[in-house]
Amino acid sequence: MELRSNGDYQSMRLPDGSTEVELDQQLAGACRFNRSxxxxxxxxxxxxxxxxxxxxxxxxxxxxxxxxxxNVGLAIAAVAAxxxxxxxxxxxxxxGRGDDSGGGGWGSxxxxxxxxxxxxxxxxxxxxxxxxxxxxxxxxxxxxxxxxGELRVAGLCLDVADGNQGEGARVIAWDCKGQANQRWxxxxxxxxxxxxxxxxxxxxxxxxxxxxxxxWFCSGGPNQRWSW
Numbered sequence: 001m002e003l004r005s006n007g008d009y010q011s012m013r014l015p016d017g018s019t020e021v022e023l024d025q026q027l028a029g030a031c032r033f034n035r036s037x038x039x040x041x042x043x044x045x046x047x048x049x050x051x052x053x054x055x056x057x058x059x060x061x062x063x064x065x066x067x068x069x070x071n072v073g074l075a076i077a078a079v080a081a082x083x084x085x086x087x088x089x090x091x092x093x094x095x096g097r098g099d100d101s102g103g104g105g106w107g108s109x110x111x112x113x114x115x116x117x118x119x120x121x122x123x124x125x126x127x128x129x130x131x132x133x134x135x136x137x138x139x140x141x142x143x144x145x146x147x148x149g150e151l152r153v154a155g156l157c158l159d160v161a162d163g164n165q166g167e168g169a170r171v172i173a174w175d176c177k178g179q180a181n182q183r184w185x186x187x188x189x190x191x192x193x194x195x196x197x198x199x200x201x202x203x204x205x206x207x208x209x210x211x212x213x214x215x216w217f218c219s220g221g222p223n224q225r226w227s228w
Contacts, residue, residue, distance in 0.1 A: 028053030074219035124154035
């Protein structure tokens, strides 16, 4: 099955029961997970951009009788780039371990309005809130995606606090539980909750160190645009 584009984002629906997608063979472009290809199990969607073309192996829940899942191969053709759709998946993408010392961990900074960085306030500890702050390179500012759509920082996950699905919901660091309120997806330069579709938003559009980052209706404003 092929998917082609003349310059826009392209996606296809995953088979019912899909649990994981892997790049089986790169056919075109530079295919990097969550940079030029990725998937969203909450919406059952596989996507490509940035010139990536590949053959993907899809694991489903269809048991073969020996406890193993069936795999489906899909050929995806080359797709033109979309500026700014990128979240870096490190080579240790599913590990995401680190500390608060600034000397360990993986991932990269996510910069927003005013050149400020996403930051777990006071160091990555469960329950501490997401803010923007001057970029320091510390472990509490290094983020990466896992193949489950999590955004990890120093071994914790970005979490919409209390599973709140409304505008204004706080975003915190929390132990990774695999819940819907800990899953994210890139859409242009926005970072959206896979649970609600709301965007990470610098509260009130006030780009200053220490300003909280909350969930809000996606408006496309500069306080909702992020780069890597």
